[in-house]
Amino acid sequence: MKFSINRDTLLPPLQQIVSVIEKKQTMQILSNILMVIEADTLTMTGTDLEIQIVSRLSVNGAQPGTTTLPARKFLDICRLLPPNTEIRIEQQGDMVKLATPRSRFSLSCLPAENYPEFAESQMENCFTISSGKLKKALDKTLFCMANQDVRYYLNGLLLHISNNALKLVASDGHRLAIYEDELETPTGLEARIIVPRKGVQELSRLLDDGDELLQVSFSSNHIRIEVHNAVFSAKLVDSKYPDFSKVFQQSFLDPIAIPKPLLREALTRVAILANEKFRGVTFHFAADLLRINAHNPEHEEAEEELTLDYGKGEFSISFNAQYMLDAVSNLDGDTAELTIASNLSSCFINEPGQQVYKFIVMPMRL
């Protein structure tokens, strides 16, 4: 195997691939990157067996061959070489030589035959979506996914396709984000799949805001998305997403509109003196006033007042300040609308008159 490539061409795909590879590996070869040269194309593959990214690049002076290289070292070398350097790469026995006009590196490689195959099932369904649209939907929801919850189906994101309607849902049980959009073309599909947490994060990193149309295909256990010269694949979470419809079937108080920047700033300040672990803050609603306060075990206290046009009975409800801030900050407009269940058991947050993007934040009992 032999080829040469410009450092600046190699670096972006290499970074994407290395980000998938787990630092702590039980199988040594999984910390390597699979390199295949066929004709004048280099194919690089990285996987943690749950997700995989494959990237293709044109190279110069190619001689076919396959090998695997220690991914992080390979990345670090390329990253730290000066911009625009042409790198010559050549396999010699069980070593791979990297050379530039002024630097030489020799990396130990492992045979490509031992690289595990990412066994994808036959893709049954397929739709197209623009890169920017998918990225926005992911970024608006992914931070609500659970992390290492025993309810493993929450450690992922629900992707719901209903003909040309797209709906993404993420929740850690304490809060939930729903984002809806329309696809450019009807799909004729009705499907709900759960993409695992790490896959969602890597995919978001892979996408850009452009209008380029992506091909998304999936089966009952895998999803595959073709992006530029890369292919992203992930195993799906093998479960049904839990039913959250009950939360909508309640009676609600009148929506309360609050200027978003004021709410965000007040929350940020009050949260400084909230219990560090639980981050609880209390909202007191009165006729024309919202008072937000917090206190901590050191008996420190914070209070902020916002003038409101509410005009209904007084009540109090407590939340994790961070969940509220995440929700409010992600709204695009200047007003946040809070709709609280009559029994104070949940709070919906969205922009007034807009239903495609909404949050549910569950209260705390302080």
Place this chain on the structure above:
Amino acid sequence: MTAGPPLRKIIHIDMDAFYAAVEQRDNPAYRGKPIVVGGRPDSRGVVATCSYEARKFGIRSAMASSQAYRLCPQTIFIKPRFEVYKDVSAAIRRIFSNYTELFEPLSLDEAYLDVTAVSRCRGSATLLAKEIKDKIRQQTGLTASAGVSYNKFLAKIASDLNKPDGLYLITPEQGPGFAERLPVGKFHGIGKATEKKMHELGIRTGLDLKRWPLPLLVQHFGKSGQYYYDIARGIDNRPVRNFRPSKSVGVEITYPEDLTEPNLILQQLIDLMGKALARLAAKHMTAHTLTVKIKYHDFAQITRSKTLPQAITGVEGFEAILADLLKDTEVGAKKVRLLGIALSSLHSPELLHYRQTDLFILSMPSHFPD
């Protein structure tokens, strides 16, 4: 005169050969004979307690029952009746509570009492200890040994000096001398590993220990150094605590026959976890760390644990996590003798006041009834 804190009066009560004594009390045929309460000699069990008659043959607690049988084949082996021992223990604790609220049970058969503030028996701790021993004998028919001194460490040493049915007082004047003569392995808090380390450093008795300056002890033994420095001088300021916060809750079982089948082992662990969770719920606490303990047939022991960001409230969803922990063991390849589950990183009840409500909890069976 230095006006230090007032001298405390601590009594350590230790029941004599507790389980064996209960069995001899309840069954006249066992009296005067070597008996072992614990596993059968043809099983893999160990000696929990043995009678004084058995001790003459060299039988000791924690010895394999098969070895006890070899030492004295006439020994009568009895299966433990923990329910009975618990009842007796409760009766003894009721006696303690008639004297002071400040008692700290160490196990079913052992407790510290702080009687500094007790005015009965003209405030004499020795007379109090004698009265408590008499009450125990009257109400349970069993004998106890008592140690009386000015701290926990010396009271415990004292209770061991005149066993059985003993009573021993170590006065403040005698305390340092006792500590000096004691082999370091006998000190509370010095286990086998520390004992070995001390022996390597030439420390064999309390006197050897006393010759070591504090900074050097801290250098060798970390934060325990201060404790060792103090006990070598007969100083032990640990209070008698009637409530000890739990650090973990555990359940374990030694199986009558080794387990080999991984699925069966997984099922056993799920059962054990359910039991541990029930104990945790009784304490109104929540845990964040799950530890699996495995002892193989060759007694090699390992633990594997996982800490979760959220509280562990039920076994639901844990089959996969337990299976994952087992992946990193020799289960399947090596026979398993004992399995255990421990729950730790416990959160105390007041933290539960911060209850984040959960969107899906209605569909999730919760371990904690609201």
